[in-house]
Amino acid sequence: MTDRHSGLDRFYSVIPAGGVGSRLWPLSRADAPKFLHDLTGSGHTLLRDTWDRLAPLSGPNRIMVVTGRAHRAAVESQLPELKDPNVVLESEPKDSTAAIGLAAAILLNREPDVIIGSFAADHVIGDQPRFRRAVIEAVAAADAGYISLIGITPTEPAVGFGYIHYGDAMTIDGAPHAMMVDRFVEKPDLATAESYLADGRYLWNASMFISRADVLLAQLGEAEPELLAGLTRLAEAWDTPRRGAVVDQVWPGLKKIAIDYTVAEPAAVAGRTVVIPGDFAWDDVGDFASIAKLHSGGRKSDLAILGEGARVLADSSTGVVISQGKRLISLIGVTDIVVVDTDDALLVTTTHNAQRVKAVVDALKLSGRNDVL
């Protein structure tokens, strides 16, 4: 990367590594969240793949990971290059505004002109060069003062993602494809998703935010001044011996709210949000149907098998088997099946019911079965 890419020398990657991934239970657990699994068969965890994707952009010394205290050891084992000042541990989860806002505030204290990009720890991206080109444009737009997003050009009428509707093309140096964001829309029903696909001006919201840290925090302060004040207090103490005391004091009171509502949407209303269309394969691997699709390459006739020691004997069966043990798994005449075989829990469902897995997790929570969550 060279200086002809505006702002890239001041770019810092932030990886919020938080969510458990309830729809991937019993594979994903509180103590083994989604980002710590290899769901693509790459041989690496999603977190490691995310790191390897960002290192060429910001350099390995400029990647910050925000994660829960319980995951520190696992994260550091996955990312031996991760420097201690780049580990931000949350004492309890406070949603994405707190996670990304705190990273922005800490980095702003260290580098007043820093540009940060936040990328989920548990997404899958197919085409690295195209991803990098989109980020480079987004950084250029951020350098010009915008909150930049990367939106994915839809390839099907997906109902599991939010969408970004874009308006006019912008004229930003180094960001020739930047479009003004018109509005955000929540996960649609199928008919609506089909109309979005036909419309051509809707992109999947891939939760990739790129912005100058000062711009992001100023935007946040307009919507949530108290939350900004808390994050600022934390950041000021962060690189000092007072960190622990201030965390204990401030953290519990931080408002839990997604950054979409505190930054991206208000900025869009104010005409400060742009989106770079990303023309690459992307998935949030949100449920087992998504895993089945990732592994089958779209072929309906396939049975995807994940697991190092997986031993599967299948006859006339399609879907996905995820095995964490060495048991022999035999499938006969089951189509679009999902079998997740772990040490203490077994899930059997179908790809069509993949979104309903969360309800099981909720039921287990209600019945106090935290031992398997």
Added chain:
Amino acid sequence: MTDRHSGLDRFYSVIPAGGVGSRLWPLSRADAPKFLHDLTGSGHTLLRDTWDRLAPLSGPNRIMVVTGRAHRAAVESQLPELKDPNVVLESEPKDSTAAIGLAAAILLNREPDVIIGSFAADHVIGDQPRFRRAVIEAVAAADAGYISLIGITPTEPAVGFGYIHYGDAMTIDGAPHAMMVDRFVEKPDLATAESYLADGRYLWNASMFISRADVLLAQLGEAEPELLAGLTRLAEAWDTPRRGAVVDQVWPGLKKIAIDYTVAEPAAVAGRTVVIPGDFAWDDVGDFASIAKLHSGGRKSDLAILGEGARVLADSSTGVVISQGKRLISLIGVTDIVVVDTDDALLVTTTHNAQRVKAVVDALKLSGRNDVL
């Protein structure tokens, strides 16, 4: 039971406890065959239920069990009342003619006028008083010199059973419902099964043979004189110190053949076989579909759960779950599903594919996976 039931005082029950039950893999195994499982939720194994059904007819001292050497300890643990002379151990399986024929020959040596009845160790019978009435009639017909069967009045066009077509009513003292057997037919296709049900003169062949031991062996001798000679040699040595030597010498050469072909069918052709229609619920519990049906009482909307420690969380799911462990099993939106969860093997299929389970077992045999068989 009193003397007004002709022959019942000379009646001896024989329980061949042999078959593994391949269609019930991975529940049934070589070392844990079907008859050693509780498949009805009665709290007893099928073998124990069989014993308890026969004890009121022949008395507990007059029940002989023919089983494999490997199952001796398990059988004796299930049947503490079983006397040592009533245990016949097979050094290797030789099908039902050898098993039942040897029992007949041994008992004939001990009691020249004995009437034996052979009842599979792994069937389920719903109405004990009706079962007993049918056996009492069959014993009376056997006392009159016939090979007697009990056939089950069909309640549906089953394709998993063989059928007995009966002809004229007989006139036999103590067996008012005995009918002459016209012929045996193999498992039919659905259309044929429907025509059998409509015809009204077809009964399910429940593999219940009742006959004087001398009559059975004479009939066997007509079809298989060599096999009879071998069984006679074994029986003559059985209650002597020569048993072991003769078994070693004779057993390996015994012909493997089902008793249907050596006794029941030839006797029917010769007009010597009668059948007592049994108007009671019966099932051979041949596959997981049968287990699901047994437990649901025919209700399509049910999920049957078997297993002492079974912990199942099911949403919109029907079929059967059999659990041998303590793992949490979660089902979401799977209908007519079959899940069998054992320590080293997991089966996922549907009730419609229940008959195909045997093919998996065959594939495992071919690939040398005897560790899970």
